[in-house]
Amino acid sequence: MAQLTQKERMKIPRQDMPVQAPEERVQNFKEVALGYTLELAKLEAERCLQCKDPHCMEGCPVEVRIPEFIQAVRDGDMAEAVKIMKSKNNLPAICGRVCPQEVQCESRCILGKKGEPVAIGRIERFVGDYELANKTLEMTKGAPTGKKVAVCGSGPAGLTCAVDLARMGHEVTIFESLHTPGGVLVYGIPEFRLPKDAVIKAEIETAAKALSIRILTDYIIGRTLTIDELQAQYDAIFLGTGAGLPMFMRIPGINFNGVMSANEFLTRCNLMKGYRFPEFDTPVKVGKRVAVIGAGNVAMDAARSALRLQSLIARANGESGGEVHIVYRRSSDEVPARLEEVHHAKEEGVIFDFLTNPVEILGDDKNAVRAMRCIRMELGEPDQSGRRSPVAVKGSEFDMEVDQVIFALGTSPNPLVFNNAGGLERSKWGTVVADKENGRTTVKGIWAGGDVVTGAATVISAMGAGKRAAADMDRYLKGEFDW
Numbered sequence: 001m002a003q004l005t006q007k008e009r010m011k012i013p014r015q016d017m018p019v020q021a022p023e024e025r026v027q028n029f030k031e032v033a034l035g036y037t038l039e040l041a042k043l044e045a046e047r048c049l050q051c052k053d054p055h056c057m058e059g060c061p062v063e064v065r066i067p068e069f070i071q072a073v074r075d076g077d078m079a080e081a082v083k084i085m086k087s088k089n090n091l092p093a094i095c096g097r098v099c100p101q102e103v104q105c106e107s108r109c110i111l112g113k114k115g116e117p118v119a120i121g122r123i124e125r126f127v128g129d130y131e132l133a134n135k136t137l138e139m140t141k142g143a144p145t146g147k148k149v150a151v152c153g154s155g156p157a158g159l160t161c162a163v164d165l166a167r168m169g170h171e172v173t174i175f176e177s178l179h180t181p182g183g184v185l186v187y188g189i190p191e192f193r194l195p196k197d198a199v200i201k202a203e204i205e206t207a208a209k210a211l212s213i214r215i216l217t218d219y220i221i222g223r224t225l226t227i228d229e230l231q232a233q234y235d236a237i238f239l240g241t242g243a244g245l246p247m248f249m250r251i252p253g254i255n256f257n258g259v260m261s262a263n264e265f266l267t268r269c270n271l272m273k274g275y276r277f278p279e280f281d282t283p284v285k286v287g288k289r290v291a292v293i294g295a296g297n298v299a300m301d302a303a304r305s306a307l308r309l310q311s312l313i314a315r316a317n318g319e320s321g322g323e324v325h326i327v328y329r330r331s332s333d334e335v336p337a338r339l340e341e342v343h344h345a346k347e348e349g350v351i352f353d354f355l356t357n358p359v360e361i362l363g364d365d366k367n368a369v370r371a372m373r374c375i376r377m378e379l380g381e382p383d384q385s386g387r388r389s390p391v392a393v394k395g396s397e398f399d400m401e402v403d404q405v406i407f408a409l410g411t412s413p414n415p416l417v418f419n420n421a422g423g424l425e426r427s428k429w430g431t432v433v434a435d436k437e438n439g440r441t442t443v444k445g446i447w448a449g450g451d452v453v454t455g456a457a458t459v460i461s462a463m464g465a466g467k468r469a470a471a472d473m474d475r476y477l478k479g480e481f482d483w
Contacts, residue, residue: 061464096125155183157450253361287404
């Protein structure tokens with residue numbers, strides 16, 4: 001393509017991502033968004049104005065050199081695009097799929113002031129997928145330092161920290177509590193948003209092999225090994241154990257059969273191969289009428305997974321499908337999930353019940369869920385987060401007929417991790433106290449980052465924490481400071 005002027009670039013429309021049709025994708029767990037072709041990626045890259053002061057980079061927690069990798073894509077130099085991208089982001093194929101670019105890098109794109117921003121995340125995904133397919137960049141391990149580091153947890157924070165430390169020459173061992181590495185990337189995000197083998201497994205195996213990172217699965221920190229025991233064996237420790245303890249509403253009936261957390265539901269669906277029914281006849285409970293409480297990304301994942309499982313099971317049994325509701329106490333304007341996920345959920349047939357709050361779960365004579373008593377809400381004054389507080393409307397109670405209730409109300413760190421943890425300080429929410437700049441905890445030689453520090457947050461913010469901690473740990477292991 002000939003060199004374009006700024007005005008010509010601004011006239012190029014944002015390129016849509018090809019997707020499966022809603023009526024097709026609700027019948028399967030294949031990826032919804034199909035990704036850019038090279039032609040689409042280059043055309044979208046042409047929209048970038050290559051600003052002298054690129055504000056898009058200010059919105060990236062791992063400081064990806066955004067204009068540079070986009071320029072390389074525009075030039076058709078994919079090897080250079082991969083090199084630039086991976087100098088900052090170890091997991092671009094993952095981040096391009098699940099990061100909320102619309103409120104991070106893309107929200108600061110100058111094109112977004114009068115039109116649509118450059119689709120940075122979609123181009124990032126294309127670059128990540130290109131590298132997975134073509135392996136243009138060889139990962140190299142630094143000269144051995146003789147220092148041993150334990151990384152607890154193989155989610156985005158732990159993986160990022162481990163890869164950076166291994167590149168610096170340190171001997172890294174990752175301890176993962178589950179039987180498959182990947183943390184929340186594996187157990188929490190559905191196959192239709194983030195393919196397990198093609199993306200997550202490929203990214204992890206490539207890095208572990210190239211950098212000699214040892215990954216030990218089925219190691220539960222706090223039980224199989226304690227943090228105190230790890231301190232006796234390793235020169236430094238990074239805690240990236242996430243926030244896997246689910247929260248429930250304190251209402252009557254939460255112990256009935258058919259009530260579960262989104263964490264449990266998604267773990268059964270993802271790690272136990274529930275999404276491959278009937279090839280894997282895994283016992284994932286899915287009702288005919290499912291209510292998911294909450295409206296964050298996890299709620300969308302649970303609702304959309306339930307809808308697909310209903311379709312798969314109905315097809316296998318020659319029955320009709322069911323219905324899935326998102327029940328949220330605020331209005332559509334306050335929904336915290338990504339707009340793309342909400343849009344896809346609506347397209348697929350998820351029913352949204354806004355300004356609705358459960359007050360009791362009702363059971364039958366077999367202690368199974370038969371309905372959920374709810375109350376209508378209205379929005380009052382803004383709370384501390386700036387969102388208008390929901391207030392119950394007196395006398396507006398009604399019963400919603402459901403046979404399964406899934407709570408997606410957030411998570412906190414598993415307290416089991418902190419058995420014999422050497423006096424590690426935690427907040428009143430159970431999270432680890434660590435400084436934001438470097439991830440240093442209150443115990444010498446221990447760093448922490450990701451959801452175990454912040455509570456449930458984004459993949460890219462966890463990666464940023466892992467990267468900052470790795471840099472600080474390297475300085476410590478080199479003797480540049482003594483805490």
